[in-house]
Amino acid sequence: MPEPTIDPGTFAELQETAGAEFVAELVDTFLEEAPTLLVELRDARSEADVDRFRRAAHSLKSNSHTFGALALGALARELELTGMDADPARDNARIDALESEYARAAAELKARRRG
Amino acid sequence: MAERGARMLVVDDNKVNRLLLARSLEMQGNRVALAENGRVALDMLRRESYDLLLLDIEMPEMNGLQVLEQLKTDLQLRDLPVIVTSAIEGLDNVVRCIELGAEDYLHKPVNPVLLRARIGASLEKKRLRDQQKELVRRFATPEVAQDLDASGFALGGHRVQATAMFSDIRGFTSMAEELSPEETIELLNTYYTLMFDAISGQGGVVNQMVGDGLMAIFGAPLPLADPCGAAARAALDMIEMIALFNREPDRAGKPVIAIGIGIASGAVIAGYTGTQNRATYTCVGDAVNIAARLEAHTKTAGFPILIDEATRSALGERCEVQGLGAVSIKGKAAAVTVFSLHAGQTVRD
Numbered sequence: 030m031p032e033p034t035i036d037p038g039t040f041a042e043l044q045e046t047a048g049a050e051f052v053a054e055l056v057d058t059f060l061e062e063a064p065t066l067l068v069e070l071r072d073a074r075s076e077a078d079v080d081r082f083r084r085a086a087h088s089l090k091s092n093s094h095t096f097g098a099l100a101l102g103a104l105a106r107e108l109e110l111t112g113m114d115a116d117p118a119r120d121n122a123r124i125d126a127l128e129s130e131y132a133r134a135a136a137e138l139k140a141r142r143r144g
Numbered sequence: 145m146a147e148r149g150a151r152m153l154v155v156d157d158n159k160v161n162r163l164l165l166a167r168s169l170e171m172q173g174n175r176v177a178l179a180e181n182g183r184v185a186l187d188m189l190r191r192e193s194y195d196l197l198l199l200d201i202e203m204p205e206m207n208g209l210q211v212l213e214q215l216k217t218d219l220q221l222r223d224l225p226v227i228v229t230s231a232i233e234g235l236d237n238v239v240r241c242i243e244l245g246a247e248d249y250l251h252k253p254v255n256p257v258l259l260r261a262r263i264g265a266s267l268e269k270k271r272l273r274d275q276q277k278e279l280v281r282r283f284a285t286p287e288v289a290q291d292l293d294a295s296g297f298a299l300g301g302h303r304v305q306a307t308a309m310f311s312d313i314r315g316f317t318s319m320a321e322e323l324s325p326e327e328t329i330e331l332l333n334t335y336y337t338l339m340f341d342a343i344s345g346q347g348g349v350v351n352q353m354v355g356d357g358l359m360a361i362f363g364a365p366l367p368l369a370d371p372c373g374a375a376a377r378a379a380l381d382m383i384e385m386i387a388l389f390n391r392e393p394d395r396a397g398k399p400v401i402a403i404g405i406g407i408a409s410g411a412v413i414a415g416y417t418g419t420q421n422r423a424t425y426t427c428v429g430d431a432v433n434i435a436a437r438l439e440a441h442t443k444t445a446g447f448p449i450l451i452d453e454a455t456r457s458a459l460g461e462r463c464e465v466q467g468l469g470a471v472s473i474k475g476k477a478a479a480v481t482v483f484s485l486h487a488g489q490t491v492r493d
Contacts, residue, residue, distance in 0.1 A: 046256050047167050055167075059160050087202050088158045091231035095164060095253045110233070 032099035034130070035137045039097025056142040059092055060135055067128055074113065074120050082113050089127070098134040101127070150267060151175045151193070155185040155211070156200040156229075161252065165198060165229065168256045172263075182206030186214055189221055196266060199246070201230040201237065212244035225266040229254050238325035242332065243355065249329050269337070306364045307371040307409040307455060308432040309348065310439035311339065311382065312357035314402040322399055332356065335401065338389060342381035346374040351426065359436075361427045364414035372409050372458035376491045379405045379449045383487040406438030407485075408452040434480055437473040447484035456483045462492040 044052045066085045073081035086108035093102030104127045114120045152174050156162040159180075166176045177194070179185035183206040189197070197215075201208035208228060215221045228241045231252040238249050247266045250259060313319070313335065320328045336353065343350055343360045347368050352359035360378070363371030382405060390400035412429030431454070438450040445468060456465055464486055470479035 047164065047171075051167055055160060055163055058163060062159050081204075084157075084202050084204065087231065091158060091252050092160045094231065095160060 032103050034098065034100055034133045035141065036097035036099050039094075039099075040141060043096065053142045056096070056138045059096065060138065063089065063092065063131060063135070067124070067131060070108070070124055070127070071121075074117060074124065077113065079113050083109055093134070096134075096138060098138070101130045101134045104130055149173060149175060150195040150263070151177070152196045152198060152263075153177050153179060153185060153188060153194045154198045155179045155182065155203070155208070157181055157203040158200070161200065161229075165254060168254065168259055169198075169263075172256070172260050174263075182208065182211040182214075185211060189215075189224070194224065195270075196263060197224055197226045199226050199228050201228060201232050201241070209240060209244060212241065212246060216245050223270070225270050227262055227266060235320065235325050235328070238329065239320070242329060248333065249325055251326065265333070269333075272337075272340070302413070302415060303411050304364045304367075304414050305371065305410070306412050306414060306427060306431070307362040307375040307407060308412065308427060308429075308435040309343075309360045309362065309375050309379065309405060309407050310357065310436045311360075311379075311403055311405045312355075312439065314404055314443065316356040316401075319399050319401070331401070334389065335386075338385040339382055342385055343378045345381065346378040348374060348378050357439075359432075361412075361414070364412070364427060370458075372407075372455045373462065373491050373493075375407050375409075375455070376449075376451070376459055376463065376485055379407060379485065380487060380489065380491065383448055403448065404439050404442030405449045406435045406440070406442065406451075407449070407455050408432070408434035408438060409454040409458060410434075430476075433475055434473065437475070437480075438482065441471060441473070441482065445482070445484065448487055449485040451483050451485050453481045453483070459485075459491065463489055 047055070066089050069085040070082060070089075073079075073085060086105050090102050090105035090109055093099070093105055104123070108120075108123060108127070114123075152169055154162055154165050154169070154176055156165065157180055162178050162180070166178060169176045177188065177192075179188055181203045185197070185199075186206070199208045199211060208230070212226065215224060215226065222245070225247045226245065227248045227250060228246045229250045229252055230237070241249055247269065248262045250262060323331065335356070336358075339358060340350055346362070348360045348362040349365070350358055350360045360375075362368055362375040362378070368374050382403065386401060386403055394400050408431040410429065410431035412427045412431050414427045431452075434452050438452065442448060442450050447466075447468070450468075451459075451465065459465065465483040466486065468482045468484055471482045472479045
């Protein structure tokens with residue numbers, strides 16, 4: 030079964046423990062920061078900087094799990110744990126998949142932050 | 145409550161993590177400052193005082209492990225409790241943090257209820273540690289170095305009659321493999337709390353902790369009327385506490401812990417080693433060496449508490465011991481006569 034884009038339970042729990050208003054701000058922060066991390070990942074890949082690559086993937090994973098973005102978290106985790114591939118094309122394909130999933134997660138987070 | 149209004153420093157390179165952790169801590173009544181990497185955090189720690197540090201591992205510039213290393217060598221900061229919060233996977237990272245002196249480890253995303261409980265425990269432990277330090281004032285404080293200077297009491301130390309004790313957990317490594325990182329830390333923390341209680345309750349001083357093992361001295365730096373009796377009582381208390389502690393995991397079908405203890409007595413050189421600015425209280429001598437070997441020998445002997453001849457003769461008829469004959473140990477030409485101090489008894493005055 031594929032992971033949901035946003036797990037409703039995790040997101041609701043976050044709102045409950047941290048407050049809906051705060052979570053709305055936190056979503057905004059994530060939407061500001063995540064694109065930078067995606068760029069970071071691409072840059073690290075093209076410069077073959079394994080530490081930066083791992084750190085960017087790790088950060089994305091950690092944030093995804095906070096918001097219940099499980100599919101995004103799974104893709105980022107995969108990048109973090111396997112690290113940089115010997116074949117740049119394969120990594121670029123993986124980053125493409127990560128970006129598409131991020132677009133879905135971002136859209137859903139925007140919708141939910143209002144609700 | 146002790147943790148109310150405590151001052152915390154949160155270190156994380158990721159803004160979302162930083163804000164969320166700060167929010168949880170503030171909602172629990174703490175005051176929070178933020179740093180985005182290890183270097184910034186160390187600067188802040190050296191400028192202002194904090195009660196607790198919440199530390200991420202993966203960070204640019206200076207990562208969490210490097211921060212822990214720095215804190216360990218800093219006289220002013222090495223007692224600051226540190227809780228590591230990280231989404232890093234793998235037990236080896238957790239073990240590394242604990243080896244470097246972290247108090248606890250919480251996996252991200254951090255559960256707020258767990259966070260509150262761990263913070264409470266960390267601050268309480270800091271309080272207990274401060275108390276124990278008060279008891280043994282000379283433990284590595286700048287005042288001591290000054291005191292030593294003033295009194296002309298050389299770092300080299302002096303000869304005292306004392307009893308040394310070594311203790312560790314049997315098969316801890318294989319046990320840690322069965323447990324989650326959180327459970328491993330929880331277990332180590334509880335173990336140390338119990339052992340400290342038993343040892344300091346009898347007037348002993350824990351002067352070394354390495355992994356799951358510890359060394360304690362009875363009779364130095366504070367003289368004791370009956371160091372052998374105190375060490376024997378502490379050992380029996382330790383075994384009893386572990387038995388109590390094991391009840392719950394045993395019922396739940398989880399791994400239980402077993403410890404081995406070695407005790408030896410004699411003349412030792414006790415004193416401060418190090419430099420004028422940073423000294424630790426240490427004990428060296430035959431008795432220390434023998435206690436360490438006896439502790440290792442508990443595995444082969446199949447008894448949890450082993451004592452040497454000197455300790456046995458000081459105990460006299462006050463408790464029950466069983467002779468196990470002579471055992472040759474590393475670093476000693478002559479064989480050492482070993483006795484088992486059976487668990488579940490009391491040592492008479």
